[in-house]
Amino acid sequence: MIPDAISSEQLNKFRKLGKSWLSNAENSLEDAQEEFERRHYSESVLASIQCIELSMKSIYLFYGFEPPKIHKVELEIENRKENKQKLNPFKIAIEQLETILEREKFPPHITPQSIIKCFLNFKLWGEFYTLAKYGSLRFGMGPEKLFGRQEAELALCHAEECRLLAYYIKDYLKLY
Numbered sequence: 001m002i003p004d005a006i007s008s009e010q011l012n013k014f015r016k017l018g019k020s021w022l023s024n025a026e027n028s029l030e031d032a033q034e035e036f037e038r039r040h041y042s043e044s045v046l047a048s049i050q051c052i053e054l055s056m057k058s059i060y061l062f063y064g065f066e067p068p069k070i071h072k073v074e075l076e077i078e079n080r081k082e083n084k085q086k087l088n089p090f091k092i093a094i095e096q097l098e099t100i101l102e103r104e105k106f107p108p109h110i111t112p113q114s115i116i117k118c119f120l121n122f123k124l125w126g127e128f129y130t131l132a133k134y135g136s137l138r139f140g141m142g143p144e145k146l147f148g149r150q151e152a153e154l155a156l157c158h159a160e161e162c163r164l165l166a167y168y169i170k171d172y173l174k175l176y
Contacts, residue, residue, distance in 0.1 A: 006064045015175055018061030022170060025054035025163050032156055041152035042143035046132040048155035049125045055162035056122040059115070059169055063104075065096045093119070110168050118165050121158040 006014075032047035057067035097119055101112045135142040 011064045014061040014064055014066075015173075018058040019170065019175060021054045021061065022058040022163075022166050025051045025058065025159075025166065028054060029156075029159050029163050032152075032159055036152050036156060039149075040144075041149055042132055042135075042147040044152040045128070045147045045155045046143070048152070048159035049129050049132055051159035052118075052122050052125050052155075052162045053129075055159070055166040056118055058166045059118070060093075060096065062166075062169055062173055062175060063096075063100050065100075068093045107172060110165065110172060114161075114165050118162040121162055125155060125158065 028047045028051035032044045032051060035041070035044035035047055060067035097115060101115065106112070131146055132143050135144075135146060
């Protein structure tokens with residue numbers, strides 16, 4: 001399933017980039033595991049977040065959609081009346097996922113629930129990206145004070161799930 005208004009040339013470019021991002025997701029997952037083993041939990045969380053983000057965005061690219069490019073949930077745009085209006089890029093991303101889920105017939109190991117779960121992890125951990133990278137200026141705490149072993153374990157688990165799903169989809173679409 002690809003969007004109606006995309007050329008095969010553009011789809012090939014998207015898929016090539018998606019494979020590159022998925023390779024980078026694998027590297028981020030390895031970094032997250034190494035940082036976890038060294039008990040550098042905030043660094044592990046940050047690398048896991050990068051893995052989740054790259055994995056989910058590669059899925060969008062595999063299906064010919066331009067992935068969300070931001071970590072925050074809302075953007076302000078100008079509408080026709082020159083008033084500010086809030087645009088939720090995650091709403092657009094959900095609509096794109098709905099299109100994929102409605103049109104695609106997946107094999108049993110790729111479920112709509114797994115795709116939605118990966119997206120929710122993408123959204124959840126995206127909210128922690130800045131804290132995992134810089135900490136909290138407001139509270140005067142570095143990321144190492146905010147993220148411990150439990151958070152790192154959970155982030156790693158979610159990163160592994162999203163990366164595996166992206167590989168399943170890449171293989172399902174025969175993108176070698």
